[in-house]
Structure formats: structure tokens, C-alpha cells
Amino acid sequence: MKILTGNDLKTGDVVWWDGRGWSRHVEDAVDAGEEAETILAREEAARRVNVPYVVAAEMADGIPRPAHIKDRVRALGPTVRPDLTLKPADPQAIDWVI
């Protein structure tokens, strides 16, 4: 599947396209399919996202998992600071990245 990501312009937060808007949680990401490039162009022009790009991903346990480790690190947060990730209470979260 093709999911879309970028950073929030104002805050820099990593965000994912959820079909209607941009979510901080990769769990919300949807397959953009053939629409991918059109959505990116429209959203970037409207400044709803900054430097967006398409990410190859596959569904694993009901959650889109980006193919490249770099995007998985982006989705969670720094593996060396679990307290600063999006899942501070889940010690297993890092296994999903690696």
C-alpha cells in the first residue's frame, strides 16, 4: 500500500494522511493508491503539510507498517528515548520499529 507522510508546517510534527486530514498516528494512515501524488500536491499547496512524500507500507496486525526503518522511526519517535515517543508506556513499541 501507499501511505502519505510529511511534517506539520508550524510544529514540525510527523503526520500521516488519514483520508480526510493529517494525523500524528501511523495507525490512522490510509492507502492513498492512485491518488497519492494528487493529494500531496493539493495538501502541500494548502500548507496543511510540509515536504510530504509517499511511503511504501504493508498492513501488519491491522497497522500500516512503513517498509523503510527510517519512516518507522519517524512514526514512533527516537528508539533511545521511549519516554519521548508516541507510546511512552509501551516497552514493546520499539520492536515494531526494528
Place this chain on the structure above:
Amino acid sequence: MYKYDSYDQQMVDARVDEFRDQVERRLAGKLTEDQFKPLRLMNGLYLQLHAYMLRVAVPYGTLSGAQMHILADIADKYDRGYGHFTTRQNIQYNWIKLEDAPDLMADLAAVEMHAIQTSGNCIRNISSDHFAGAAADELVDPRPYAELLRQWSSFHPEFMYLPRKFKIAVIASDTDRAAMRLHDIGIQIVEQNGELGAAFYVGGGMGRTPMIAPRIRDFVPLDQLVTYSEACLRVYNRHGRRDNKYKARIKILVHEMGAEEYTRQVEEEFAHLLDEGIEPPLAELERIKTYFEDPAFEAGAKSIDRSDPDFALWVERNTVRHKHDSYVSAVISLKPVGGIPGDATSAQMHLMADLAAQYSFDECRVMHTQNIVLPHVKIADLHTLWTALHEAGLGEPNLDQVGDIIACPGLDYCSLANARSIPISQQISERFAANGKGDTLGELKLKISGCINACGHHHAGHIGILGVDKKGVENYQLLLGGSEAEDASLAKITGPGFNEAGIVDAVETTADVYLREREDGERFLDTYRRIGMAPFKEALYG
């Protein structure tokens, strides 16, 4: 310390206003990201894996207590309570919001700091010896010369769009603590027939094509320092490879042109520039020097009570001889066992600032090894200082030991990374603390980069580690035999890479070979240089 004059302050304040306007226009959609990116980069604002990242310039690594306090406040106010001290003697913040960046820069400007020229193809922050002004072995304090060059290179219109980034280091002792020969220009202040001048080394660097800079001039008189630097830059600016980013650094030019031809052209340009009279008057250098005069050192205790073994170990490893015999320079390690190299919390920064004010004439320094120096500590105050550090978890006695690892941010933060570097450093320091071998190894400099850009100096590690991408999986190459010091050398790859667990084992195996083979008084590097790569390869891949 150098104090801004009204020009410095005006320029920095004007830059904050200009950037505020640029950010407003970006947020309002009047600038596209393509238009805005070069503007934000000129102000040290990158976009990294999780957020915007801001790199703050710390000229030659010197900070006052007040500046360190502001760095701590910034960590709390605009970031997540910590900062990362880097190999370029700077500090980076990882979680900055674009909308906050102008206010942050105004806070910096209030204490004579900024993030200008910390990115882009310009002359970057100038680095120097972290023991400058304190070291027993220095000829003079190198920082006035670094400051003169900082003023010359700040907003220098001719050098704002060089073929590539440009880094200068200035030292003034034969011991090189600033990796001088791995810079685009390395300058050593030297003495000849009773006169001070500068030896120039040009064309060093790390990155994908590491090079050790050759010396192109033994002696440039001090009243021609800026002119000679300008000549070096001009020849580079004229002939540097703008066609290929990977060949654009001056090291490639000097290598391809040959040091001799490059030098010939520099000398020709230099002769021409001497006629133009671009050198600032020596009075300016003298003015700058007054800011770096010795603080009011007082005679006091010269011997240290070493009856407390923990304190004694810290003194032995983390303090360095000072030019005044009642003082030492003390190194605060930012490398606790299992910690993140170079990271400091805001509370730690505040404490270091307070300790600097109390015990070191209000001065601290960022080391390129990602630690902090209190340059002038009275021997009589050492135990009190150590007690405070120890209680705050800042008393790790590991300067230049295997646990004192340089690690770049790697894939945990950096968008260019192939692999994570921080977790590898954490596992190595934990391994060597747990098996007790760490204490038996002596000086062993271990340096890790998460990609070929070599921000973690892996080419210059006694042991270096380079993260690579092997079909989407993190993989690590092992390198041996590098040095960034006066005996500079480039490390060589041992052979095929290792996975995450494998690289930690491989480092231990390497250390074991050293422990087996070393002769009296030999450091790891000495043993490697004597016995060569073969015994290590045998043990690693055998």
C-alpha cells in the same frame, strides 16, 4: 570572554527580525518550502526525522555561565528538556517548532548567541582547543585568532556561497585537541625566531572521502593571517567542484590539483591580496586579545588529597594540567554508562552553569568529544566540585576511555542516517562496564557515525564504527587505527560488517586482541600500529 560590540549586537538583532519576517511569510503561504528552506538553513534550522532541529553556534566552544543557563532555559521553553552537544562544539535541539523559532533566536541574541552560519555552504563556526587559555602546553591562547577569523568570516559576502561547507580550526600547541588536520583549514599558531605566526594546513576532512590536511605554509606572519586565509578561500571558491556535491569540498580540490599547485595558486593570490591591503590593523587583534586575558588566578593548594578512591580516579582521568600550578582543567563527562553521548538535561545544564560560575571564573567549554570543560578550577576546590558532579550523575571518570564514545545522532534523529549510532554506543559502554574490561583498557577513542557523512568522526577513531544500510537492515562496519590528534591517521575497515549484536561483540573481540598483545605503556592505537590489522582480522573473522 569575547563581548559583542554594538556592531555584533546590531547584526544579530537584525538577523532575528529578518528571520521573524521570513517565518511569518512562510506560515502565511507567501513563501514556498523551496524558497524558505535556504533561509531557514542560513539560520541553523533543519527539518529532521521528528521535527525541526536547531543548531546553535558556540564560537570555539566557549560559553559563559549565563549563556549555559539560557541554553538550559531554551531546552525547557522550546524543546523537551534537553540538548545535544556535538562534535563541532555546538549544541542542537531536536524538537523545535517553526512558529517558536524567532522567539528562541531572540532569547539567544539576548546573551550574544545565534545560529547563523551553522548550515549552508559558508564558513561554519570556528572550532578550537577546548583547553585554550588554560593548557599548560599552549604557546598562546588560540581563541583571539579564532575570534578574528570569526569576525572576518561572518557575513563575508564573497564566501556565503562556496562550493560546499567550510570548517576552520585554530590551535596553539603541538598537542592537537581540536582535530585540526581534519578540517578544511587547520591553523596552528607557532613561533619562529621569537615571532608568532600561523602554520596552515589545508584540505583535510572526513565525510565519504576522508583526508588529512597537508601543511601548505610553515609560517604566516600574524599581520597577514586574514589575508592568507582569504587567499586559501579564493582559490577554492574559484576552482572547487560545484558540479558534484560529493567532490565539492576543498579536500578534493587540493587532492586533485595537488597540494603543490594549490599552494602555488594560493601564494599568487596572496601576493595580489597583500597589495589590496585587506588585513585588519593589528590593533584589532590586540583589542580582541584583551577579552581573553587570564582571569585573576590566585596561588593556593598544589597537591590533591587522593584518599577517596572514587575521587582519585576521577582526578586521574578527568583533570588536565593547567598553566597555573594551583589550578587544573576539569572535564565533565556527558557519557554516563548506557547514556546518550552528548545529551544533557536542562537541570544538568543549569548545574554546569552554576559550577562554572562558582569554580571556573564563569566559563565552560564544549569539547569536540561531546563533553564539557570547566577550564580553570582551583585545586583546593576540586573535591567540592567533584562531589556536586558525582551527586548529579555527571562525575563519570572516563575521559578518553572506551566509555567516552563520540556518537552522532544517527537514525534516531537524523534524516540522512543509514543506521542508529546511539544504541550501539550505549550497548558498548554497558558491555565494558559490566565485564570490567573498560577499566583495564586505558586510552581508547571510539567514534560512531550513522552514515558516511562522518559527523561522529569514525575515520578518526582508534576504533571507528560506521552504520550502513544493508538491504533495509542496519549494518555496521568496523574500522581500526584512526586518530584525530597530532599523530593523525585514518582508520581502515576490518572487513565485512556486523549486525547490531555482532558489532558490540566485535568491539569486545578487538579489545581482547589488544589486551593480549599490548606491551608496556602501549595504548590501543600504539599496539594496532605495531602489530597491524592481521591479528584483529584473525580474531574477528578467523
